[in-house]
Amino acid sequence: TTIRPGIVRAKKMGLVQSRTADLIFTMEPAFAGEQLFDPQNKGRIMALFRNPVDRLVSKFYYLQTATWERTYKPEWKDMTIVEWAELPSEDENFMVRKLSGKRFSEPVNEMDLILAKEFLRQRVVVGLMGEMTESFRRFNIAMNVDVQEERNRRCVEEYFGVKDADSGVKNSNKHPKVVEGSPEWRALAKKNHLDIILYSYAERLFEEQKQIIDSYTAQDSENKQ
Structure with a gap:
């Protein structure tokens, strides 16, 4: 379900209707929502957002050294960020493109921005990378995950607990x-x-x-009383 062909295949196989998957990860949220779900089989979208400039800077430095990636770009080592920003790129306005359902080859405009905003407002539990702990607290509530259960508690501590000074952050790229x-x-x-x-x-x-x-937790507490 990461890309469109996989989403189409999942639709043909009745993935959502089969109730065999608790979570679906995708890079095409608008397309996946349109193709996979229906009034009888609804879902909740949770998305973690990063400042667009920070994301691009990280990409610029990461792909200079990521020899294991198909998109490895060693030639970027000899460029400045300003020079790199002037290159033609299909990655421009990535979030608007994905949330409005546009393909990489299609231009985006103000109307697509409006569509992306409405998609967020109506369908998405929003998280921010600068607020990771709070974001995942909300995601857990939205998914009805009991963080007091031992396995769930260990997972939360592994990702958000106190780390050694030199242990770093998971999936981070220093630059x-x-x-x-x-x-x-x-x-x-x-x-x-x-x-x-x-x-x-x-x-x-x-x-x-x-x-x-937070009202979800209050309502859940009332139901348990």
């Missing part, structure tokens, strides 16, 4: 930071201006959803 307002930041933000707007909207939804998510 120089780009400061907001710098030439590098401005170059990437200009090319991904729709994603910048969408990310600001996601931050707003993150704040607005807290009360809604």
Whole structure:
């Protein structure tokens, strides 16, 4: 279900209707939601958002050294971020593209931004990478995961517990930071201006959803009494 052909295959096989999968991971949330689910078989979408400039900077440095990746780019080592930002790229406004259902080859515009915002507002439990612990607390509530169970508690501690100073963060890629307002930041933000707007909207939804998510736990407590 990561890409469109897999989603189409899952639909033909009746994956959602079979109730054999508790979680579905995909890079095509709009397409997956449209193809896999129906009024009798609904789901909840949970998504973790990262500042678009931070994501691109991480990608720039990661693919310079990631020899194991199919998209390894050793030639980027000889480029500055500003030079890299000027290259043609299908990765521009990645979040708007994915949430509006556009393909990489298709341009995106303000209308797609509106569609992406509505998709977030109506369908997504929003998480932020800068608020990982709180985000996964909400995801657990939305999925009705009991974090007091031993296996679940160990999982939470492994990812969010106290770590040794040199142990690092899972799936992290250490690289120089780009400061907001710098030439590098401005170059990437200009090319991904729709994603910048969408990310600001996601931050707003993150704040607005807290009360809604917390009401789930209050309601659950009342039902248990």
